[in-house]
Amino acid sequence: MAPAKSAKKKSKAPLVFQSPDGKSSPHPDLDTLVQQTIARVADKWTLLTLEALDQHGTLRFTQLAELVDGVSQKMLTQTLRQMEADGFVTRTVHPVIPPKVEYTLTALGRSLGEAFCSVWTWAEKNYKAIEKARVAYRERPRISR
């Protein structure tokens, strides 16, 4: 009935940006920009890689492959390239044989790690509450069915 496309057309009228308190974006795209940024950054491998680098400082490719649990070479490369492009890590190639490539967080990368710290802390504090809520939801008495 209301497919996404027609919904998108509808939201061209800037409903999202008419926040009632008036503290919304200076220009209509800020929200979108921020959302894209978060979507980009809130990726599984990116987060795990960020954590590994944050904890251990400088790391080589194979060290990261061991630390980031379950990552494939392909995804690790992809993730690191992306993080490099976004300015979160520096990639230092030492032209020796066998190759030696070192990855380190930039200031931007470190600040991202700090920002995610509160989410991390939140998860530590609340994962039990979520588990409880899930159980309660499952056991929940159903009026009809």
Added chain:
Amino acid sequence: MAPAKSAKKKSKAPLVFQSPDGKSSPHPDLDTLVQQTIARVADKWTLLTLEALDQHGTLRFTQLAELVDGVSQKMLTQTLRQMEADGFVTRTVHPVIPPKVEYTLTALGRSLGEAFCSVWTWAEKNYKAIEKARVAYRERPRISR
């Protein structure tokens, strides 16, 4: 999402949990638990829905469908059910015709919103830096090609 079982074999040596500062988990699964929690929570539609509810308080289904830009009915329902099961929102059905269903954040949901606030703030502050980094990466002089 995390099949990666064959890769897990490799990481039998608990490298991840031997954090050098010794401030790591009391038991080896905390890290995993927290990561799963974050992976669950750091979902596009969940984040956008969370934001909409955080900003506007109580909302009906169609209001959410308008506010959460680009979401399909299917995904909105799915997201809301999940958030309800996880204890982030309450779902109130008013038995009237036509149906009226209202969604509100729980305390847990609001605390999640607060935790993500720092990431949100970070994104607001740094999306320009990321954009700059991307341009720099693209324009970057290549030694060989």
Added chain:
DNA sequence: TATGTCAGTTACTACGAGGTAAGTAGCATG
């Protein structure tokens, strides 16, 4: 000459997330 090392790249493939659209319930209104 063969084998190992590190840091990838590439081709092939499969799975599943998610989009689209139609169906459902129950009553109110024209």
Added chain:
DNA sequence: CATGCTACTTACCTCGTAGTAACTGACATA
């Protein structure tokens, strides 16, 4: 009696993500 409203559910199908595994390059060592 047909259409519309709200809040979904369901079936179908596509497209992208990511896993697997083999291959590369340049040299060092046995």
